[in-house]
Amino acid sequence: xxxxxxxxxxxxxxxxxxxxxxxxxxxxxxxxxxxxxxxxxxxxxxxxxxxxxxxxxxxxxxxxxxxxxxxxxxxxxxxxxxxxxxxxxxxxxxxxxxxxxxxxxxxxxxxxxxxxxxxxxxxxxxxxxxxxxxxxxxxxxxxxxxxxxxxxxxxxxxxxxxxxxxxxxxxxxxxxxxxxxxxxxxxxxxxxxxxxxxxxxxxxxxxxxxxxxxxxxxxxxxxxxxxxxxxxxxxxxxxxxxxxxxxxxxxxxxxxxxxxxxxxxxxxxxxxxxxxxxxxxxxxxxxxxxxxxxxxxxxxxxxxxxxxxxxxxxxxxxxxxxxxxxxxxxxxxxxxxxxxxxxxxxx
Numbered sequence: 236x237x238x239x240x241x242x243x244x245x246x247x248x249x250x251x252x253x254x255x256x257x258x259x260x261x262x263x264x265x266x267x268x269x270x271x272x273x274x275x276x277x278x279x280x281x282x283x284x285x286x287x288x289x290x291x292x293x294x295x296x297x298x299x300x301x302x303x304x305x306x307x308x309x310x311x312x313x314x315x316x317x318x319x320x321x322x323x324x325x326x327x328x329x330x331x332x333x334x335x336x337x338x339x340x341x342x343x344x345x346x347x348x349x350x351x352x353x354x355x356x357x358x359x360x361x362x363x364x365x366x367x368x369x370x371x372x373x374x375x376x377x378x379x380x381x382x383x384x385x386x387x388x389x390x391x392x393x394x395x396x397x398x399x400x401x402x403x404x405x406x407x408x409x410x411x412x413x414x415x416x417x418x419x420x421x422x423x424x425x426x427x428x429x430x431x432x433x434x435x436x437x438x439x440x441x442x443x444x445x446x447x448x449x450x451x452x453x454x455x456x457x458x459x460x461x462x463x464x465x466x467x468x469x470x471x472x473x474x475x476x477x478x479x480x481x482x483x484x485x486x487x488x489x490x491x492x493x494x495x496x497x498x499x500x501x502x503x504x505x506x507x508x509x510x511x512x513x514x515x516x517x518x519x520x521x522x523x524x525x526x527x528x529x530x531x532x533x534x535x536x537x538x539x540x541x542x543x544x545x546x547x548x549x550x551x552x553x554x555x556x557x558x559x560x561x562x563x564x565x566x567x568x569x570x571x572x573x574x575x576x577x578x579x580x581x582x
Contacts, residue, residue, distance in 0.1 A: 245271030245299045247513065247543035248531070249490075251523035255281045257292050261525075265297035267532055268540035272302030274523050275359065276314055283318040283357060290358035302546045307350055307362040308379055319353050322346060323576040325391070326370060326378025330581040332387050340394040342576070343381075345569045347398025352555050352566075355403055360551035363454055363490075365395050367408040367442040368415030375420035383415075385441035392442055396449040403552035408446065409454035410492060411479065412468060413439025421457040421498035431462050444483065452488040452549055453479070455517065457498035466515075467501050470508075475516030488545045491520040495527040506534035518545035 246269040252261045255278075264270055273293050280286055290303050305314050310324025328346065332339035347365070354362055367388060370380035381391045392408070399406050414421070416439055417428040428435075443453070455469035464473040469491045479485045493499065494508040502508040505527055512520050522528050560566050576582065 243299055245301065245543040245546050246540045247271055247517075247519040247546070248509065248528075249274050249302065249304060249519060249521045249546075250528045251276065251525055252279060253525045255279055255285050255289060257289070257296060260529075262296045264528060264532065265293065265301060266299075269532060269535060269543075270297075270301075271299065271519060271543035271546045272304060272360075274521055275303065275305045276523070280315045286315065286357050286359075300547065300550065302361060302549055303359050304361045304363060304549075305354065305359055306364075307354060307359075308364050308366060309346065309350065310378055312379055315354075315357075320349055320570040321574045321577060322350055323573065323582070324378040325366060325381045325395075327576055327579075327581050328391055329370070329380070329382030329384075329387055331576075331579075332382065332391055334581070336387075336390065340390060342573070343391040343394040344398040345573055347395035348402050349398075349566075349569050349573055351399045351402035351404035351551075352553075352560065355551045355553035356555060356557050356560055361405055361407065361549050362399075363407045363409060364399070365392055365406070365408065366410075367392055367446070368410055368413055369439055369442075371416040371438075372418050373415045373420070374418055375422065376415040380415050385438055388442040389445035392446050393449065396446060400449070401554075403554045405451035405549045405551065406449065407452040407454055407490065407549075408443055408450040410456035410458070411443055411453045412456065412460070412474060413443075414456040414458055415439065417458065421492070422496050424497060425501075426456075426458045426467075426498050428458050428460050429462065430460070432460075435460065435463075447483060447485055450485075450487055452490055453485065454490045454492055457492050457496055457501075459501075466511075467498060469499070469517065470502055470511045470515050472515045480516065488518045488548055489516060491517045493521045493523040494531075495522060495524045504534055505531040509535075513541055519543055 309322030464471040468474040491512040
């Protein structure tokens with residue numbers, strides 16, 4: 236393990252942990268110079284009080300400020316359920332948009348605001364949301380995306396991002412430059428999107444470009460676009476440094492997707508995956524499985540830890556108390572209205 240003493244600045248790795256309580260091994264990880272935060276999953280959640288205690292323990296165990304994150308999109312990707320509003324998938328808002336755009340944009344704002352507020356009240360800084368992929372052909376994206384139409388995704392995302400920001404949470408658009416137009420799942424397969432750059436610019440890139448100024452972070456896709464670069468986008472300086480930074484002028488934080496995914500294996504060992512991600516222009520990387528974390532820290536050894544201070548930009552700022560969330564009529568109305576969408580005509 237790469238233990239180099241107590242540090243006050245975070246490293247660039249967001250790690251996964253095993254269960255609802257910290258183990259001694261994980262407490263040590265939190266003080267490894269490589270580590271800058273924790274990504275939580277359903278395996279880490281039992282109930283609200285347990286979550287709040289876990290978050291407190293994560294923060295108190297580490298000398299550097301830890302970013303506590305989760306994928307909490309709604310639908311099938313909502314990690315915490317009991318004690319949280321049951322959020323509909325973003326695709327339901329897209330179907331609503333086809334009938335009534337104004338109504339759908341209002342609900343997109345509510346979705347982003349309630350999602351972010353409930354997490355912040357529980358002590359969680361950041362949700363990797365929203366998905367800005369197009370619902371075209373992917374077996375893993377599907378109704379995690381707002382819609383297939385880039386214009387609809389752009390409009391709904393703008394209101395969703397406003398809701399997140401008004402709650403005090405930073406946003407994260409994913410999966411740049413677009414995972415939704417190719418069938419394979421990067422968790423389990425290599426993913427190749429053979430379209431031209433012009434085709435990608437005219438479709439998948441539209442929502443990212445439209446909301447670029449509102450996106451505090453972007454998560455890269457583990458997808459190869461061979462007409463642009465032979466490397467997956469998360470390992471590609473062409474995509475990150477040339478297209479995203481230089482040409483599009485993006486100033487926010489760039490994250491890898493989970494380096495333990497099948498399609499991330501392009502770069503070899505976990506330490507090599509991390510190294511190539513950072514060299515390509517990522518500011519931080521995700522390593523979501525605990526055994527992968529153990530392997531990465533061992534492989535990295537005593538090499539100096541790269542700077543992960545960009546993660547400090549993503550820490551949340553809670554604006555609502557739990558008492559207000561439970562008693563203010565507007566909050567109760569928004570929570571109920573979102574939960575009821577599961578049984579609406581668009582579900």
